[in-house]
Amino acid sequence: MIRAISLDLWKTLILDHDEDEALRDRVRARAIREVLGEHGVAVSEDGLYESLRRIDVLRRDIREMRDWTLTTSNQIAFVLTQASVYPSREVVDAVLPQYEAAIFQLMPSLVESDAPQLLTDLAQHYPLSLTSNTGKTSGHVLLNVLDTLNIRMPFTHFIFSDEVLYLKPDKGIWQLLVVTNELKPEEIVHVGDSYRMDYQGARTAGLQAILFGRQESLPTETLAIDSLSELSTMIEEMNR
Numbered sequence: 001m002i003r004a005i006s007l008d009l010w011k012t013l014i015l016d017h018d019e020d021e022a023l024r025d026r027v028r029a030r031a032i033r034e035v036l037g038e039h040g041v042a043v044s045e046d047g048l049y050e051s052l053r054r055i056d057v058l059r060r061d062i063r064e065m066r067d068w069t070l071t072t073s074n075q076i077a078f079v080l081t082q083a084s085v086y087p088s089r090e091v092v093d094a095v096l097p098q099y100e101a102a103i104f105q106l107m108p109s110l111v112e113s114d115a116p117q118l119l120t121d122l123a124q125h126y127p128l129s130l131t132s133n134t135g136k137t138s139g140h141v142l143l144n145v146l147d148t149l150n151i152r153m154p155f156t157h158f159i160f161s162d163e164v165l166y167l168k169p170d171k172g173i174w175q176l177l178v179v180t181n182e183l184k185p186e187e188i189v190h191v192g193d194s195y196r197m198d199y200q201g202a203r204t205a206g207l208q209a210i211l212f213g214r215q216e217s218l219p220t221e222t223l224a225i226d227s228l229s230e231l232s233t234m235i236e237e238m239n240r
Contacts, residue, residue: 002208002235004181005122006159008168008192009132009142012212013115013151014108024102024136025052031098032079039091043083051082052136059135071162072100072138100141107148116150118228123154125232130155131177131190133197134162157181168194169201178207189235195222210234 007013029048036043055078059069068074076095077087085091112118122128134142139160146152157180159173166172178185185206192198193212199222202209210231211224218224225234 001187001239002189003126003183003187004129004189005126005231005235006129006131006177006188006190006202006207008190008194008198008212009130010108011111011193012191012198013111014145014149015111016106016108020106020108021056021136022053024106025049027102027105028052028099028136031102032076032095035091035094035098036080036083036085039094041085043085047083048079051079054082055079055136070134070165070167072096072136075099075136099136100138103137103141103145104148108145110149110151112228115228116154118231119151119154122228122231123156126235127156127181128154129157129159129177129181129188131159131168131173131192132161133167134160139163168192168197169204171205174202174205174207178205189238191225191231208238 026049029045029052032048033043033045055069055075068078073092073096076092076099080087080091119128132142137145139158139162142160143152143158159177159180161167161173164173164176166176174185178188181188186208189208189210190198190202191210191212195211195215195218199209199211209223211222214224214226223234225231
């Protein structure tokens, strides 16, 4: 019996346009250059930008993601090191606010325009958790993004990878989800767009799973929906 729902964030609830993150990295590169200039250090903005773009390439490899890209502070330290600048705590802390605030200059949009109401309706029947890997925007900043998009209030729990130091599909993040909800793994269903990280990750940890977005070439037993409006009916069928 499913008693709680966990939802992924990116490409399940919110999404970027194709070039948004690259444009945000331009904002971040400019901010880092300006902060370093205030500390008497001159660096190439283009060089900073290339290092920022490289982080996203490295994060596609789960082995790299486990290591040093989890937190925004570590990402900034990497960029500074690539620019031959010692990543002192003072400089990292000076860069951090502008680094994380870049998302507000190019805000993501809702996957479904009626998501606020759909989530509110779901929350009347199930406690909702948000279980998300973070990138260059930390969990506490993403909460402000959720507020702006009017989708924060229905959620009871928030589990962000940069805060718990586990990344989907690592079992650790699912174990924290289970403990936080005080339920058995099989009593929680996780919904997300990635077959490997969301669907298989949750199933391997003993949770139920539903793929957001039907895809070709997947096992026939894969449960999938194309809209949050389908979720309640799918759960009812699973509970029979």
